[in-house]
Structures are given as C-alpha cells and as structure tokens.
Amino acid sequence: MTELGPDGGPDADLVVLGGGSGGYAAALRASELGMRVVLVERDKVGGTCLHRGCIPTKALLHTAEVAEQVREAGKVGVQAAFEAVDMKAANAYKDGVVTRLFKGLTGLVNSRGIEVVAGEGRLVSPTALQVGDRRIEGRHVLLATGSEAKSLPGLDVDHERVITSDDALRMDRIPASVVIIGAGAIGCEFASVWKAFGAEVTLVEALPHLVPMEDESSSKLLERAFRRRGIGFELGARLAGVRVTDAGATVTLETGKTIDAEVVLVAVGRAPVSAGLGYEAQGVEMDRGFVTVDELCRTNVATISALGDLVPTPQLAHVGFGEGILVAERLASLNPAPIDYDRVPQVTYSHPEVASVGITAAEAKQRGHDVATATYDLAGNGKALILRTAGAVTVVADREGPVLGVHMVGERVSELAAEAQLITNWEALPGEVAQLIHPHPTMSEAVGEAHLALAGKPLHSHG
Ligand code: NAD
Numbered sequence: 201m202t203e204l205g206p207d208g209g210p211d212a213d214l215v216v217l218g219g220g221s222g223g224y225a226a227a228l229r230a231s232e233l234g235m236r237v238v239l240v241e242r243d244k245v246g247g248t249c250l251h252r253g254c255i256p257t258k259a260l261l262h263t264a265e266v267a268e269q270v271r272e273a274g275k276v277g278v279q280a281a282f283e284a285v286d287m288k289a290a291n292a293y294k295d296g297v298v299t300r301l302f303k304g305l306t307g308l309v310n311s312r313g314i315e316v317v318a319g320e321g322r323l324v325s326p327t328a329l330q331v332g333d334r335r336i337e338g339r340h341v342l343l344a345t346g347s348e349a350k351s352l353p354g355l356d357v358d359h360e361r362v363i364t365s366d367d368a369l370r371m372d373r374i375p376a377s378v379v380i381i382g383a384g385a386i387g388c389e390f391a392s393v394w395k396a397f398g399a400e401v402t403l404v405e406a407l408p409h410l411v412p413m414e415d416e417s418s419s420k421l422l423e424r425a426f427r428r429r430g431i432g433f434e435l436g437a438r439l440a441g442v443r444v445t446d447a448g449a450t451v452t453l454e455t456g457k458t459i460d461a462e463v464v465l466v467a468v469g470r471a472p473v474s475a476g477l478g479y480e481a482q483g484v485e486m487d488r489g490f491v492t493v494d495e496l497c498r499t500n501v502a503t504i505s506a507l508g509d510l511v512p513t514p515q516l517a518h519v520g521f522g523e524g525i526l527v528a529e530r531l532a533s534l535n536p537a538p539i540d541y542d543r544v545p546q547v548t549y550s551h552p553e554v555a556s557v558g559i560t561a562a563e564a565k566q567r568g569h570d571v572a573t574a575t576y577d578l579a580g581n582g583k584a585l586i587l588r589t590a591g592a593v594t595v596v597a598d599r600e601g602p603v604l605g606v607h608m609v610g611e612r613v614s615e616l617a618a619e620a621q622l623i624t625n626w627e628a629l630p631g632e633v634a635q636l637i638h639p640h641p642t643m644s645e646a647v648g649e650a651h652l653a654l655a656g657k658p659l660h661s662h663g
Pocket residue numbers: 352381382383384385386387389404405406407411412437438439467468469470514515516546547548549
C-alpha cells in the first residue's frame with residue numbers, strides 16, 4: 201500500500217537510497233532547502249567513508265606515524281624506545297574516532313528532520329522505494345548505493361588469508377608479512393600502515409608505477425621513499441595466481457617469481473553496488489554496473505538522480521559530498537554549476553603523502569598544451585627539514601596560461617591541497633601565485649617557491 205504524506209501526496213520530496221557521503225550530503229542539503237527527505241540505509245549512516253574507509257584508515261595511519269616517530273625520536277633528541285604496536289588499543293582508538301563522528305552525524309541528520317529508514321531498499325518505480333513491507337514514495341529518488349571492494353577473476357577472497365580493505369580494518373593482529381595486490385590509494389596506505397607496524401610488505405602493481413594515476417614525478421618520489429622504508433614493490437607485474445597455504449598464501453607472478461605472505465590484501469579498485477536493486481528494471485541506463493548520469497547527476501529517468509561511487513566519477517568521499525550538494529540544489533532549482541572533475545583534490549595518505557589537484561604533465565601534453573613545469577624539492581624547505589620529510593612540489597602550467605596542476609609528495613602535503621585547489625580552480629597564472637607571500641617557515645612555502653620558479657624568478661632554488 202502506498203503511504204501518503206501529510207498532504208495526501210508522496211511521503212517526501214526526496215527519497216535517498218544509501219546513506220554514505222553522497223547520500224547523506226544530499227539529504228542534509230535538501231532538508232536545509234526545505235525539502236522533506238527520507239533516507240534509506242541498510243547499515244549505518246556514514247557509509248564506507250566513515251565506517252570502512254577514509255576515517256578508520258586515517259586513524260591507523262596516524263598510529264603508524266606515531267610508531268615511526270617513536271622509532272626516530274632519538275634523531276630529534278628525544279630518548280624513547282619503540283616497543284610494539286598494541287593492535288587492540290590501536291583499534292579502540294580508531295573505533296572511538298568513528299563512533300564520535302557517527303554520533304555527531306546522526307545528531308545532525310536528526311536535527312535536520314530527515315527520516316532515516318533502516319533496511320535494504322529497492323527501486324520499485326521511478327518514484328518509489330520498497331523497504332521491507334513499506335513503500336516510500338518521493339517526488340524524486342536519489343540512488344547513492346556506493347561501491348564495494350573488487351576482486352580479480354579466479355581469485356577467491358576467503359577473508360582470512362586473502363582479504364579486502366574491510367577485513368584489513370577489522371584485523372586484531374599484525375601479520376608478519378603481507379602482499380598487497382594493487383598500488384593505488386588503498387594499497388599504498390595499507391603498505392604504510394603495516395610497514396610501520398613491523399610487517400614485511402610487498403606491493404604488486406600491474407602498471408609501471410606506484411599510484412599510477414598521479415603525475416609520474418610523484419610516483420617516482422613515492423617509490424624512492426618506499427624503497428628507503430624497506431617496502432618492497434613489483435611494478436608492471438602480471439599476476440599468475442594466488443595459492444592459499446597452511447601458513448598464508450603464495451603469490452605467483454607471470455615471470456615465475458613467487459612471494460609468500462601471511463596475508464594477501466586485494467586492492468584493485470572498487471565496483472559499484474547496483475545489482476539486484478531494481479535499477480535496470482525501472483529503465484535506468486547503466487554501464488558495467490555504474491549508473492549513467494549527465495554532468496548534473498541526472499539519469500535518463502526524469503525523477504531519478506544518482507551520485508557517488510555508483511556513477512563513473514572519481515570514487516572519493518569529497519566528490520560524493522559535492523555531488524550531494526549539487527543534486528539537492530538542482531532539485532531546489534538553484535541551478536548549480538557542474539563539478540569540474542579535473543580539478544578535484546586527490547590525496548593518498550601514505551607516509552609520505554601524495555596529493556594533487558589538476559592534470560598531470562603527460563595529460564596536459566596530450567591535450568595540446570605547451571607545457572611548462574617547475575619542481576621545488578622539499579630539501580630546500582626549512583619546515584620539511586625540521587619534520588625530516590623528503591618530497592617535492594611540482595607545478596604544471598601552460599607556458600602562456602594558467603596553472604593546470606599541482607603535484608606534491610611529503611608528510612602533511614594533504615593540507616597543501618587546499619591552496620593548490622584554489623590556484624587551479626581559479627585558473628591562476630604562475631606569476632599571480634608568485635606574488636603571494638607564504639608564511640615562513642611552513643611547507644606551504646614550497647608551493648610559493650615552485651610558482652616563483654615557474655614565473656622565472658626563483659628565490660631559494662635554481663629555477
Ligand atoms: P585504485 O583504482 O586506486 O587502485 C587499484 C590499483 O590496482 C591500480 O593501480 C591498478 O593498476 C592495480 N591493479 C588492478 N588490477 C591488478 C592486477 N591484476 N595486478 C596488479 N595490480 C592491479 O583502487 P583502490 O586503491 O582499490 O581504491 C578504490 C577506490 O577508492 C579508488 O577510486 C580510490 O581513489 C578510492 N580511495 C581513495 C582514497 C583516498 O582518497 N585517500 C583511499 C582509499 C580509496
């Protein structure tokens with residue numbers, strides 16, 4: 201039976217399926233704009249990012265950073281001996297952060313008057329979801345069911361020896377050795393965590409570099425840093441097979457090389473969660489499991505929008521937030537501008553971090569730009585030396601035009617992504633950025649120095 205809203209019409213102006221970053225952001229903004237919103241979630245509001253992704257991994261990465269700092273404490277004059285990482289305490293700290301954020305989010309959702317319906321929802325008409333025996337009608341429906349870890353054909357994820365990032369976050373012990381298949385963000389972040397925790401780590405990457413989607417200069421710097429940290433990696437490696445043994449697993453490459461490990465983490469990307477949810481049956485256009493959308497997150501069905509990891513845009517929580525706001529504002533007829541996906545910040549929170557905004561030098565050349573680049577090595581930056589981090593800032597620009605990309609490697613460069621974002625999104629000229637005075641001594645000076653060099657007036661570099 202259709203449940204009717206107070207005016208005899210639909211239950212809500214917007215019914216959202218999935219309460220992850222994209223879904224809840226849309227719900228929050230829509231309710232702020234005066235819409236009645238129902239949010240359907242089968243697990244916990246907050247989704248992958250809060251419960252199985254961004255937040256818990258960054259907590260573990262912080263534990264890893266502290267462990268490394270204790271090991272290195274003597275180098276800055278602090279006498280401290282590293283004993284061990286207590287996984288139980290590390291997990292309690294990680295879970296505590298997640299719980300606090302979850303409570304805050306739940307409070308926010310409630311305070312905006314959003315009705316959260318717990319359960320598995322299915323699209324049953326262009327304007328309705330079925331959750332158990334309840335049918336929820338909306339003027340508009342937003343599909344935001346996110347993604348899940350992918351595996352490889354023929355590779356059996358048993359969640360014990362061969363695991364995904366979900367399993368890795370639940371582990372209550374530190375494995376002695378790990379092979380990580382895939383050196384994207386997830387692979388490189390877990391490599392950093394486990395190495396700091398004392399495991400022997402080997403990354404296996406099919407493409408020729410670590411973080412292969414980043415500018416080649418950043419990949420090479422991360423490779424140098426990982427090599428120094430004793431993290432092993434096989435690049436351009438083709439996997440022949442993974443065999444589970446009593447002691448763990450043996451990974452065989454096509455070259456015949458074998459690597460034994462206690463655990464194998466599969467980190468080869470994430471696939472959209474869309475099967476069996478009624479999307480195709482309601483005529484929603486799909487492509488390899490992704491829902492097809494236009495630049496305003498509209499599907500081919502007038503009443504249905506989709507966003508986040510379910511659509512083929514960058515699978516990043518902050519993209520989900522942006523798309524959520526966009527959908528709510530479009531439905532409220534505020535005419536939001538499409539998102540410029542080329543200029544979305546991207547960060548891998550490994551040690552050291554890799555952060556970028558904008559396109560790589562290779563991509564800029566491919567698009568026909570007359571490319572100019574400048575790199576400022578963090579070896580010349582006082583704060584980086586104090587923090588004992590290596591890395592660089594590379595700026596890619598059109599020789600006659602604006603900055604096209606900023607690519608950074610080093611501890612805490614994630615925090616510099618905010619400035620890089622303003623520079624690239626405002627299409628600043630290198631000379632304009634070179635005019636800006638950066639606080640001294642900070643790592644942000646490296647951003648200024650790279651632009652000074654690009655503008656032909658290097659200060660603390662040879663240009
Ligand atoms: P990814 O796509 O970033 O990286 C997967 C890597 O696996 C790629 O480099 C790919 O070349 C490699 N690969 C694929 N098949 C392989 C094979 N058979 N053998 C060896 N290597 C193989 O995916 P991910 O790291 O799993 O992350 C999933 C998604 O989540 C990504 O979109 C990522 O950006 C996002 N994410 C982002 C962050 C962050 O922003 N810090 C953190 C975690 C995940």
